Amino acid sequence: MEITEPNIINLQNPEFYINRDLSLIEFNKRVLAQAKNDSVPLLERLNYLCISCSNLDEFFEVRVASVIEMATIDPTASGSDGSTPSEQLAQIAIQAHALVEDQYNVLNDILIPRLAEENIRFVRRKDWTAAQHKWLETYFNEQLLPILTPVGLDSAHPFPRILNKSLNFIISLTGKDAFGRNSGRAILQAPRALPRVIKLPADETQSGENDFVFLSSIIHEFVNELFTGMTVNGCYQFRVTRNSDFFVDDDAIDDLLLAVQGELAMRNYGDEVRLEIDAKCPEDTVNFLLSRFELTRDHLFLVHGPVNLNRIQEINSLVDRPDLKFQPFKPSIPSQLARNKDIFAAIKRNDILLHHPFESFSPVVEFLRQASADPDVLAIKQTLYRAGVDSPIVAALIKAAKSGKVVTVVIELRARFDEKANIDLAAKLQEAAVHVVYGVVGYKTHAKMCLVLRREDKQLHNYVHLGTGNYHPKTAQLYTDYGLFSCDKELGEDVRRVFAQLTSLGKVTKLNKLLQSPFSLHKGLVEKIEREISHAKNGKPARIIIQVNAVVEEQLIQALYRASQAGVEVKLLVRGMCCLRPGIPGVSDNIEVRAIVGRFLEHARIYAFANGGHQEVYASSADLMNRNMFKRVEVCFPIESKRLSARIVRNLELYLKDNTQAWRLQPDGSYQLVPCPKDGEPIQAQIALLNELQA
Numbered sequence: 001m002e003i004t005e006p007n008i009i010n011l012q013n014p015e016f017y018i019n020r021d022l023s024l025i026e027f028n029k030r031v032l033a034q035a036k037n038d039s040v041p042l043l044e045r046l047n048y049l050c051i052s053c054s055n056l057d058e059f060f061e062v063r064v065a066s067v068i069e070m071a072t073i074d075p076t077a078s079g080s081d082g083s084t085p086s087e088q089l090a091q092i093a094i095q096a097h098a099l100v101e102d103q104y105n106v107l108n109d110i111l112i113p114r115l116a117e118e119n120i121r122f123v124r125r126k127d128w129t130a131a132q133h134k135w136l137e138t139y140f141n142e143q144l145l146p147i148l149t150p151v152g153l154d155s156a157h158p159f160p161r162i163l164n165k166s167l168n169f170i171i172s173l174t175g176k177d178a179f180g181r182n183s184g185r186a187i188l189q190a191p192r193a194l195p196r197v198i199k200l201p202a203d204e205t206q207s208g209e210n211d212f213v214f215l216s217s218i219i220h221e222f223v224n225e226l227f228t229g230m231t232v233n234g235c236y237q238f239r240v241t242r243n244s245d246f247f248v249d250d251d252a253i254d255d256l257l258l259a260v261q262g263e264l265a266m267r268n269y270g271d272e273v274r275l276e277i278d279a280k281c282p283e284d285t286v287n288f289l290l291s292r293f294e295l296t297r298d299h300l301f302l303v304h305g306p307v308n309l310n311r312i313q314e315i316n317s318l319v320d321r322p323d324l325k326f327q328p329f330k331p332s333i334p335s336q337l338a339r340n341k342d343i344f345a346a347i348k349r350n351d352i353l354l355h356h357p358f359e360s361f362s363p364v365v366e367f368l369r370q371a372s373a374d375p376d377v378l379a380i381k382q383t384l385y386r387a388g389v390d391s392p393i394v395a396a397l398i399k400a401a402k403s404g405k406v407v408t409v410v411i412e413l414r415a416r417f418d419e420k421a422n423i424d425l426a427a428k429l430q431e432a433a434v435h436v437v438y439g440v441v442g443y444k445t446h447a448k449m450c451l452v453l454r455r456e457d458k459q460l461h462n463y464v465h466l467g468t469g470n471y472h473p474k475t476a477q478l479y480t481d482y483g484l485f486s487c488d489k490e491l492g493e494d495v496r497r498v499f500a501q502l503t504s505l506g507k508v509t510k511l512n513k514l515l516q517s518p519f520s521l522h523k524g525l526v527e528k529i530e531r532e533i534s535h536a537k538n539g540k541p542a543r544i545i546i547q548v549n550a551v552v553e554e555q556l557i558q559a560l561y562r563a564s565q566a567g568v569e570v571k572l573l574v575r576g577m578c579c580l581r582p583g584i585p586g587v588s589d590n591i592e593v594r595a596i597v598g599r600f601l602e603h604a605r606i607y608a609f610a611n612g613g614h615q616e617v618y619a620s621s622a623d624l625m626n627r628n629m630f631k632r633v634e635v636c637f638p639i640e641s642k643r644l645s646a647r648i649v650r651n652l653e654l655y656l657k658d659n660t661q662a663w664r665l666q667p668d669g670s671y672q673l674v675p676c677p678k679d680g681e682p683i684q685a686q687i688a689l690l691n692e693l694q695a
Contacts, residue, residue: 011558014082018669023577025095028052030597035106043324050313060274065243080554093298104304120210132205140222150226154183164242175230196311236281239307243270276307331360332693352485353644358693361476365392371452372400379406379453381499386418386470393471398432408435410502412445437503447635448621451495462492466637468604479603482619515636522629529559533566540612545652547573547606552625564590575602583667593665598686617645660684
């Protein structure tokens with residue numbers, strides 16, 4: 001690619017951008033690579049395989065579904081990389097089929113044999129002993145037969161509606177039923193409540209301690225019992241994935257809650273986007289299913305094993321083998337909080353930074369617990385995007401409301417795949433007299449904020465917690481995120497104003513310290529990048545380090561390209577998709593993009609700028625995506641303590657030195673594992689942080 005002078009380079013050139021969906025497939029390849037990694041405990045490797053499969057499910061439900069819709073609505077539309085919807089779908093089909101083939105190779109050729117070596121076996125039908133067969137037949141007759149409902153296909157029994165991602169069987173039959181009917185085919189749907197792997201009882205079947213049978217194998221073996229007087233000639237698994245990204249017309253909503261509830265009812269029956277079938281299924285049956293779902297071969301996946309691999313994740317909880325899992329750890333508590341049981345006194349002394357999961361999420365829960373019981377606390381305001389089941393955060397909010405405090409919670413009803421949970425949560429909070437607000441129509445409320453108003457010396461003081469991740473105690477044990485406690489007056493006033501905006505729909509005057517989308521965040525980040533460019537041109541320290549989940553938004557990518565052209569060193573730590581193409585001479589040769597895939601899911605969003613020697617660090621709930629910048633309510637907050645901002649920068653530098661779990665993005669859009677020098681020291685950032693904070 002020939003590059004001319006920087007001032008005449010067209011930074012909108014499609015060659016400078018990577019397709020976002022192909023980049024997302026690359027992320028799943030990196031996750032699957034962990035399943036092949038011998039240094040990862042064996043049951044965790046199985047877990048990574050399942051995660052790559054569930055990720056791919058969501059990819060088809062949301063991203064592929066969106067591209068299919070665009071191909072119908074506007075077939076000539078193109079993204080920043082210049083590809084049309086049909087061109088994207090063609091490339092997605094190639095990459096996705098290769099990924100699925102790799103997933104099943106990992107299962108069949110690597111993990112199942114290795115698990116067998118550890119006496120964890122998936123017993124195939126041909127290998128069942130007489131004792132196992134007898135027990136499984138009883139299990140089928142007593143536990144499965146009463147709840148399985150096959151549907152014979154004829155004029156009175158048309159092809160049934162197939163639930164999204166459910167396990168189904170298409171059965172070939174000969175002979176007539178009790179009414180003389182002979183359709184030749186039947187459909188059997190396996191209820192979702194049924195386990196997909198069944199543990200064989202060692203004492204009753206003389207099996208090993210950890211011998212398992214797939215539910216699909218049991219149904220295959222005993223399916224004849226469902227068709228008395230008929231002959232089953234074949235029984236084959238299949239699974240259909242549907243469009244699960246629902247649409248709510250923002251201009252026609254009178255009641256957001258009712259609108260979301262209405263769309264949820266249809267989620268299981270959206271348009272078909274993928275069909276998975278047992279590879280042994282005959283061609284005529286494959287074609288029959290394709291025609292029923294109106295899908296082409298590009299959307300067909302013939303698989304060598306269970307069609308729902310992510311459900312094998314159940315094994316992890318069924319097998320008691322700590323030696324084959326990650327070593328448990330106890331998150332640390334910051335010394336400021338460990339020494340002082342009064343969390344408000346501790347925050348008043350200094351800002352406190354939490355880095356999860358290395359540091360415990362419990363101080364966030366304790367913050368709300370103390371607030372709910374403190375007679376000097378008058379009000380609590382909280383955003384909830386994903387909270388989890390039986391959340392102690394929610395329990396504290398309910399307790400506070402019942403004790404007479406004014407509690408306001410902004411719940412985002414449209415948090416993808418958590419909509420039903422959030423609707424139930426809203427009802428639970430409202431029953432406790434909590435003021436519940438459903439965010440802003442047209443803009444998801446994704447900001448992570450908590451504000452406690454406390455009366456001290458006859459004056460009100462604002463105590464805030466701001467985070468990069470959700471108020472979800474369980475994911476806080478698995479996701480890396482930052483949280484900040486502060487009682488800074490201007491910061492607290494900013495948070496109060498944002499809450500006022502969310503609840504009253506009024507305009508917010510200029511904020512003191514926060515950057516907020518959809519208003520000032522995008523502009524603010526561009527200005528800070530431009531400031532680094534100016535520093536570089538004037539010979540001052542200029543460097544940008546950004547850690548996010550995704551880099552997609554075109555104007556910010558162009559700003560980073562301009563920074564690279566000006567000589568600014570740009571380091572990006574991007575967990576998932578990245579549309580920026582590094583290493584283009586004269587455009588992005590000063591940009592390096594790395595991705596870390598390890599024990600914990602990288603989830604933090606950090607923006608660090610050298611700023612001419614006056615380091616500036618921001619943390620945020622927002623990624624560099626169009627939706628985060630323009631279609632969501634997000635906040636980006638400064639880490640003003642030099643000690644805390646220096647700590648975050650040290651952590652970023654550690655990630656940039658990782659030579660064990662780091663992948664480097666290549667100019668062609670692929671990723672290569674960063675090699676550990678033969679004579680160098682292995683550096684694993686997540687484990688180093690875990691060891692450091694536990695010490």
